[in-house]
Amino acid sequence: MDDYADYLLGEVLGEQKLITYRGLSRALKVHVHTAKEMLYAFYAAHPGKVLATYMLTGLRAEKTDQASDRDEDDDIVMSSTSEPAQLVKTVVVVPEEKLSATKATFARLDSIAVYSVQPAKPNDPELLSVASQELLSEYWSEDPKVMGATYGVISNAESKKRTTGARLVRAPAAAPPRSITATPAESKKPEKKPATNTLASAFAKPPAKKKESPTTASPEPTPKSKPEEKKKTPPAEKAKKPTQSSTAKKAQKDFFSNWSAKAKDKKPAQPEPEPVSKMDTDSEDEAPAPVAAHISKNLEMAEKARAVKAAKKAELEAMMDLSDSEPEPEKESTPEEVKEESPPPSTQPPPRAKRRAKRKVTKKVTTQDEEGYLVTKMESVWESYSEGEEEPPPLAKKPTLVAVKKEPAAKKKGRQAGQKGIMSFFQKK
């Protein structure tokens, strides 16, 4: 209990922060009422060094100088005559220098408490609301039901937070959820594919994949940190994974079946504004890029993802040096990863080269004739193209697969994974 003094000393006088009673109660996990008392005790112990604001509640006579009344002259007369001193329940926050003046305006005082303490320096009115705002963003992830009792928040038996499926995970931030919704689909495909798809089987290492896929499901609660830890310690990881896989995979399968059913419903019509699926098409222009490049990009991203703040920049950089960054990532990657990814670059180029062909395309040609008019004609033109452009699905799927293996929860990867999902949609046709 007594360490509150040390905490406040460090925060207020050390870090020069403003601490509200709510902030203190959350930080020390104590009841708000206790926190109010702690603030006062701290304030009393350091006279002159800290400033306090007070919160008063009670009944107070309504002031007549309200701005809203002023512009409606006839109403002032009415309200002042019909209901003279009307008492209004009021919650008010005042700085300490105005405390006694404000206190005097109350007809009945219900409670008085220190609202916040801050180091003695010029008062900034914004500080209070900034602190309140920060409080909300910092502690939103706590379970309100459990913590509410500690803090003294009125409990509500009816309130139920929805926790079903991917929707919950999507909520906290935009990026991680995307990777999660996409990865189950992707990671399941390899389990089916090996028999039918030669490319995939060439590239699929069933044991490795099985090991990896559960990890995609497991990191749901802490998508960012877990996979990274695992990656850093590959030997320990091997020991861990099998134990996880059996249960986690089941859960994942269920999860996926729900998801796929939903996805099927949605695909034909795209009825509801589903931001995720739309966002995934964002980077469509990158789709035909060679697999190797994707891998390199993914790897590079994996590296960058560790510095979360730099993530956005990293994507741009990655896009920019797509072409020349290929060798780099292989140096960076762990041996295990190199093995997995080496097949694709070797198997890839040949099929692509074979598929060069020509096709007939109808084009609009606009010319100017002798009289100066613009004439638009439809002309058939033979155009050479590579089939790789039209049929990326087999190629495209692999990169995501790799992506899943490498770093299931890396933010940027999620986006790409989703993108490949779109490409596979074309393949079915």
Next chain:
Amino acid sequence: MSSTSALEVHDFLHEPSGNIPRETPAERVLTTHNASDRFRINEKSYQQQFSDMYFLRLMTLRPVVEAIAQEAWEDFEVSGEKAHKVDRALDVLPGDLCWITGTIYMDMPLKPNILADITKDQFIIPPPPREKYVDMGLDQTMLEDESGRIRLTGTALQQHELVTGIVVSVLGSETRNGEFNVVDLRIADLPAQKPIPKIKLADGRKRKVALASGLGIGASQHEGLETHLLAEYLLGEAGGMGDHEEAATISRLVLCGNSLAEAHALIDDIEDSEAQKPKSKKYGYDAATYDRAPTKALDSILSSLLPSISVTLMPGEDDPANVSVPQQPLHAALFPTAKLWDGSTFERVTNPWVGEIDGVSFLATSGQNLDDMYKYVEGNDRLAMSERLLRWRNIAPTAPDTLWSYPFQEGDPFVLDEDMCPHVFVIGNQPKFETTVIEGNDGQKVRVILVPRFDATGEIVVLDLDTLEPERMCFKVEQ
């Protein structure tokens, strides 16, 4: 107001004693709740004409008004001539004492006029929108039915401050100028009201509902502390034990529109690195002009409230919903966190909203209907205007004339059907708190509450569900 008067001042100005009463936190009082989907528009089509709304309105209200007129004027006689009913406005004979029923149309030169707008010079700065359309002397009152229009005159009109779109019966006779000289006028008056079920909580606790409007959460942070205080109070953290107990009796917070401040172009944050990304514009969405901060702030405040208190969220004029009434619920995508309580404590509803809380029926609007009607009539008595809305049985008479509205085809939802008389009529975003009880001929009692804008006044209204007594609460930060 009286419940805590016996309590001492709960002051926290001492060393931590550690004797927090074990009954905290209190259990929140729960109430049952039904929402009506009356104002939901499932399929929007703008192929149809707006005139149908007037027709539908007339069809619904004509029998009601005619019955009332019949009863009132059956025996009306002037110099031996008995009044009689004429079905069509065009069939009125000059000098004939009769009564007709139709829809009022106010011809006001100051009203916005789409044709005038188009023909006007495009290169001058348009004048600001008018506060009032009223211009005595120029305004003309017309009565319209399926057959045609007839101009109304007479002193009887003055006391009835009419607006476009209401259905009335008028008694009088046609003058030589072809005008109808009105002697008396009848309106539909309150529809029937369902009784309020008697509910008494076992432990004798009160049941309350908090009404707030115009939180006006904007990008600037320092305006928001009152909102935080409101949240702290509702959660039971602010104040002492008395406040905690009182807050626990508030089962639901109804936000009557304008929870977000008016949207404004984002200039300051352009240098934000994200906004400068070349690919920021996709699908017509320009990241540079969109400020996420207000919705984010609203979302986090809502999600801090929702574990503890139910919230009904209505859209308002400034909110990112459709502009025309009825405004459809704010989209869930605006509330990435708060939407997780969808279906339990979080409820996004239409504006206007009809719902029942523990059997007490609420009819609430975010204020556009009253604000628009305010322009038609002289004076500032908003309470009297809202009373008239109910007595006309039309809560948005000026739609679709000057209040933008969806062109309804099946029926006009703004017309109160028989049995639809609310117990509580709430109008949000008003300049100040006002309340009254209006009574109907059949014992109906409607509590009318004008809820002030929170960002201007720091006030909310707490309504006791047992007594239907509203109480004002004020949240202030004094610097």
